[in-house]
Amino acid sequence: MAVTIKDIAKLANVSITTVSRVINNKTEGVSEETRERILQLVKEHEYQPNAIARGLVTKKTKTLGLIIPDITNPFFPDIARGVEDSAHIYGYNVFLCNTDDNLDKESEYINALKEKYVDGIIFTSSSIPKQEHIKELIKSGIPIVIMDRRIESDDIYGVFLDNYEGGYIATKHLIDLGHKKIGCITGPLYSKSARERLEGYKGCLNENGLEYDESIVFEGDYKINSGITGSEKLLNLNKKISAIFVCNDLMAYGSYKTIRSRGYKIPDDISIIGFDDIYLSQILEPQLTTIRQPAYDMGLTAARMLIKLIEGEKLNRKIINFKPKLIIRQSTDLIYK
Amino acid sequence: MAVTIKDIAKLANVSITTVSRVINNKTEGVSEETRERILQLVKEHEYQPNAIARGLVTKKTKTLGLIIPDITNPFFPDIARGVEDSAHIYGYNVFLCNTDDNLDKESEYINALKEKYVDGIIFTSSSIPKQEHIKELIKSGIPIVIMDRRIESDDIYGVFLDNYEGGYIATKHLIDLGHKKIGCITGPLYSKSARERLEGYKGCLNENGLEYDESIVFEGDYKINSGITGSEKLLNLNKKISAIFVCNDLMAYGSYKTIRSRGYKIPDDISIIGFDDIYLSQILEPQLTTIRQPAYDMGLTAARMLIKLIEGEKLNRKIINFKPKLIIRQSTDLIYK
């Protein structure tokens, strides 16, 4: 059996209150001498306070929940790492939860996390309209920060990326290179961020005197395969498309495959721009031009925000929007070079 | 304030003992009628048992710790996902801990996890000789499963890959293709698994009548850059190397870069074989031939093993060795095709 506060108290000939005071660094009310003595005993007997017992009375567990669709999706490890680093700095541990964007699993995890009295939750939700359980979660009073995928609701704390801007600058880059027929493979359009990227594309086209042509826009699902099929459809159109805005890097790899298998060259025949800048985008051949999403920083920020929320600090903003950044590499070039 | 067992008891006009019995599915000792009534109340009032309170008395938290170097390293998300999936099936949650192979951080996390009374820990350690805290951890009685990186000690539960075999079949594949001068870029040699892969390479060379030439073996650190520099050194030798066994995929990408920048073609001029088979190996151009490590399954297995350990089930084996598998793709070919 592990040594408890009682044991230390007995050994030090003091009450457990006194021991409690010193292990919690309460400055007042303990003489330097007894403090030393207790600290000595603590070290000697390798006493570790029982966080469970502590949690039961304080209602604080120094524990966070991180709910994401899938850690295996290359976009999330950076986020998770950011969250965990932040948490670790402040003395928190984080539960990792993979939901596969599945509503039932989301509910299961939310329940489990509540039962375990996590102090707060960072939530990346499937953006499917059914957001009842999230709103409920928010109402339930447990601090929560929404990340990455926007949820329609006021009274929410969140860390997001300006996806409109991202779609805009991606398109602008292509236009600046002289492209006029720019295809687009979107994310799943039930998701707000995917719609925003598309809107950015549209908006940019518009502002630059180019017409939005729905027939060269295809909906994908952010996975490699839909990049392949989307590009195939696009190329089958025979519309002399000279560039494609592919709304995430994973799908962009799919596009690479299709384009190459058709005998075209990137960027000579077709320019490709992606979105996310996951680490292997620079490994690809040619290196992928893309819109960087600062995933690590977003994770870091989300966790810091959540912890401040938990610890009752004032936050200057409820929503933090990160700005995407154009990373020019080799997959885009002037038209008809 | 959340509703407690007391509230339910009061509402049902029974003692908390009875409520406890039904929420814990104790079959005996509750009439069907009261059970129904209580269940009804539980649902109605959305009663959730407080896992902290429960943990305080049972000493079980339904919680696992997963200690890895870095979730951002593409090898670990699959493992983490396997662990988490397994845990979820059995009703456990898992704390994610990134140590960066840093001894101090390892200790910090171990302490935090012990304070939080996790039921068990899955540990992937920096393989630096200093393994005192792990052995101590093991002695401390908390169930622990070592994963991936072997630790020298008996009385250990672990899930590993047969790295010798991996190094062997990688080399064998190259030899079968007619290669005789096969360079090698190893992992960090303080790590047992890295040494084993190298031994496999040596062993295979030997058994096939080829001499082991130390001058064409360079030590890397499993990161991209060391693949680049290792390959540069190798090529600078001008030893007519026709193939390289690069001991993980990340470094293999580095090799790709170097080789291409020198104007050589893969596999025409030089064959490359990697190790791990992280998901993007098949995205690369040319697709990377590699040795697959079943990361997801290893994670799954480790967690299942740990949970059985926790729940007192008998395990037929303390060590489970996974077999690596040769995945032939496009980066290896016959010499002088």
Added chain:
DNA sequence: CTGAAAGCGCTAACAT
């Protein structure tokens, strides 16, 4: 079939 009571290890008033 049901309940009373003790206690898990700790914190937090409230004394002294």
Added chain:
DNA sequence: ATGTTAGCGCTTTCAG
């Protein structure tokens, strides 16, 4: 400066 006491919400003997 230190101690006493009362819980936190639950499980678990032990009685009835």
